Amino acid sequence: MSAGPDELIGIGELEARTGVASTTLRAWERRVGFPAPVRTAGGQRRYLASDVERVGRVLAERQRGLSLSAAVAAVNRVVGAGDTQSLYAALRAAHPHLEPIRVGERVMKALSWSIEDECLAYASRPLLFGCFQHQRHLERAGRRWRELARSATSAVTFSDFAASDPDASPARVALPEDSPMRNEWAVVCVDPRFSVVLVAWEPPRDGTTGGARRFEGLVSLEPEVVRDAAAHCATTAAGLGLPDLPATTAAHTAALAEDPGRSISLLRRFATYADA
Numbered sequence: 001m002s003a004g005p006d007e008l009i010g011i012g013e014l015e016a017r018t019g020v021a022s023t024t025l026r027a028w029e030r031r032v033g034f035p036a037p038v039r040t041a042g043g044q045r046r047y048l049a050s051d052v053e054r055v056g057r058v059l060a061e062r063q064r065g066l067s068l069s070a071a072v073a074a075v076n077r078v079v080g081a082g083d084t085q086s087l088y089a090a091l092r093a094a095h096p097h098l099e100p101i102r103v104g105e106r107v108m109k110a111l112s113w114s115i116e117d118e119c120l121a122y123a124s125r126p127l128l129f130g131c132f133q134h135q136r137h138l139e140r141a142g143r144r145w146r147e148l149a150r151s152a153t154s155a156v157t158f159s160d161f162a163a164s165d166p167d168a169s170p171a172r173v174a175l176p177e178d179s180p181m182r183n184e185w186a187v188v189c190v191d192p193r194f195s196v197v198l199v200a201w202e203p204p205r206d207g208t209t210g211g212a213r214r215f216e217g218l219v220s221l222e223p224e225v226v227r228d229a230a231a232h233c234a235t236t237a238a239g240l241g242l243p244d245l246p247a248t249t250a251a252h253t254a255a256l257a258e259d260p261g262r263s264i265s266l267l268r269r270f271a272t273y274a275d276a
Helices: 013-017 022-032 053-064 068-076 085-092 107-121 135-140 144-151 223-238 245-254 262-272
Strands: 044-046 101-104 127-131 154-159 171-172 183-189 198-200 216-222
Touching: 013 022, 013 044, 022 044, 022 068, 022 107, 022 127, 053 068, 053 154, 053 245, 068 223, 085 183, 085 198, 085 216, 101 107, 107 144, 107 183, 107 198, 107 216, 107 262, 127 144, 135 144, 135 154, 144 154, 144 183, 154 223, 171 223, 183 223, 198 223, 223 245
Parallel strands: 127 154, 154 171
Antiparallel strands: 101 216, 127 183, 183 198, 198 216
8 A cells, every 4th residue: 555645655665666766765865865764653754755756856857867966956846837936036946056246237238248259259050049038138139139149059049938849949948927937038058069058037126226227136157057047948948839948958057077278267257348
């Protein structure tokens, strides 16, 4: 007889029913606190029978390219069909060591242009994602993004489009009105030669800022962070009309490595744009 979802099982049974070795389960617990055991009145460590299904979902998320921490975060979220989650929030939850930056629009533009230029100069056949708060913002950057899409394996943009268009170049994903990604500015470039993620959200403005736009963001060239950002974008796009992206993304992110030389080159480009 199978256990009910609230019944307790030992780690041996959890291993048998999930196919994940007990040593791996304990390693997961040490790293990310999952699966979390409970203590019986006698002090023994036990797991909820419902953890069997959750471990299976974590394995599925890992196969789609997410890191362990991001996979657990994804499983812990309850997301309805068609819902989208904040990319910024997902990366903050999965990688708490990342320090946010608080910058103005000029710095965001300089960072974005630097990443796009570096991608054009050094990436071979990159996977690209871009979040634009409004369609008009993409239209202003249209020439740059058409050039990026021309040599990319895949280039996908998110915004308040009227409808998704997977055949556009770059492809367009229409975000729901209540999507937090509508308030995010992001550039994700994934390529063995150069990988980076920039994502920021815009807090509501008030009279104290004089109308100037300010953003709270994250920038990282760490392969695991970039991999999670790409997987998040691909999963979001898959739920909104581009079903093949998760498989493409998982294959493309398998061999990422951080290159200190690209960090220096990106910094030089940023300094040039910021000083203009």
